[in-house]
Amino acid sequence: DGGITQSPKYLFRKEGQNVTLSCEQNLNHDAMYWYRQDPGQGLRLIYYSQIVNDFQKGDIAEGYSVSREKKESFPLTVTSAQKNPTAFYLCASTLTGQGTNYGYTFGSGTRLTVV
Amino acid sequence: AQRVTQPEKLLSVFKGAPVELKCNYSYSGSPELFWYVQYSRQRLQLLLRHISRESIKGFTADLNKGETSFHLKKPFAQEEDSAMYYCALSGRYYGNNRLAFGKGNQVVVIP
Numbered sequence: 001d002g003g004i005t006q007s008p009k010y011l012f013r014k015e016g017q018n019v020t021l022s023c024e025q026n027l028n029h030d031a032m033y034w035y036r037q038d039p040g041q042g043l044r045l046i047y048y049s050q051i052v053n054d055f056q057k058g059d060i061a062e063g064y065s066v067s068r069e070k071k072e073s074f075p076l077t078v079t080s081a082q083k084n085p086t087a088f089y090l091c092a093s094t095l096t097g098q099g100t101n102y103g104y105t106f107g108s109g110t111r112l113t114v115v
Numbered sequence: 116a117q118r119v120t121q122p123e124k125l126l127s128v129f130k131g132a133p134v135e136l137k138c139n140y141s142y143s144g145s146p147e148l149f150w151y152v153q154y155s156r157q158r159l160q161l162l163l164r165h166i167s168r169e170s171i172k173g174f175t176a177d178l179n180k181g182e183t184s185f186h187l188k189k190p191f192a193q194e195e196d197s198a199m200y201y202c203a204l205s206g207r208y209y210g211n212n213r214l215a216f217g218k219g220n221q222v223v224v225i226p
Contacts, residue, residue: 031212040124042201042218050212058213090159094212101147101205101212103161 003027006091006107012115013078013085021076021110023091030096032074033104036060037088046089049074050096078112086114117142119204121217128192129225136187136220138176138202146206148178148185149214153199162187162200172196192224 004025013019023032031050035043045058049068063082068074074093078085088111092104118141128134140146150162163171165178165185176187185202202217 033213035216040218042121043216045213045215048213096212101149101164101214103149103164104214105161106159108158 004091004093004105004107006089006110008110009108011110011112013112014115016080018077018079019112021078021089021091021112023074023076023107024072025074025093025105026072027093027105028071029093029105030071031094032068033092033094034058034064034066034074034076035090035092037090037109043090046076085112087112117204117206117215119202119215119217121200121202121220123220124218125221125223127223127225130194131191134189134192134196134222134224136200136202136222138185138187138217140183140185140202140204142183142204142206144206146178146204148176149203149205150174150176150185150187151201151203151216153201154195155198159201192222194224194226197222197224 007022033048034046037043044060046064047066049055052071055066055068065077088109090109091107094104095102120139148165151159152162153159174189176185178185200220203214205214
């Protein structure tokens with residue numbers, strides 16, 4: 001069953017801790033993205049990656065880090081430098097090339113809460 | 116700068132009434148526009164793309180480059196249309212298939 005899987009569904013973080021959110025896809029998509037969804041703010045891009053071993057900052061990258069060691073995987077680390085990490089995090093993927101955007105496939109999200 | 120504006124946060128309509136969600140964009144190049152929908156407890160999913168010019172679940176959207184708009188319309192709202200709707204934009208100069216999203220519209224269809 002093809003798709004994009006995020007884990008865990010819920011994550012609690014203590015102040016000063018780093019946590020890593022997992023995102024895995026078996027769609028053979030080239031590009032992967034991390035968005036943050038806050039009420040009334042829409043979706044804001046954190047990081048994205050077009051190919052393995054390469055990634056770019058999005059609009060709100062401060063306090064986050066990523067890696068792309070495998071095509072299937074794009075984990076997001078929320079570091080202690082992120083001042084307001086409580087949010088819903090969405091991972092997405094898409095095919096690239098051919099001059100058009102096919103639209104994204106989204107994961108089901110991870111809700112991160114700082115306690 | 117690439118920007119997507121959805122002016123109304125919350126839209127309440129009666130079942131059977133028409134619904135229109137407004138989306139305006141700012142982009143200097145050739146845009147690709149999308150509507151995404153998020154039903155309660157479900158993941159965000161693509162509703163329609165302007166390039167495919169299709170009608171999904173009775174919804175249509177026409178790209179108006181003169182007015183820089185991509186409004187979503189449905190002539191007769193159904194209860195199952197209650198959801199969060201996001202307009203999104205990408206373009207060649209925005210780069211790399213990045214999507215810029217609006218802040219979303221919460222639609223509530225009243226039985």
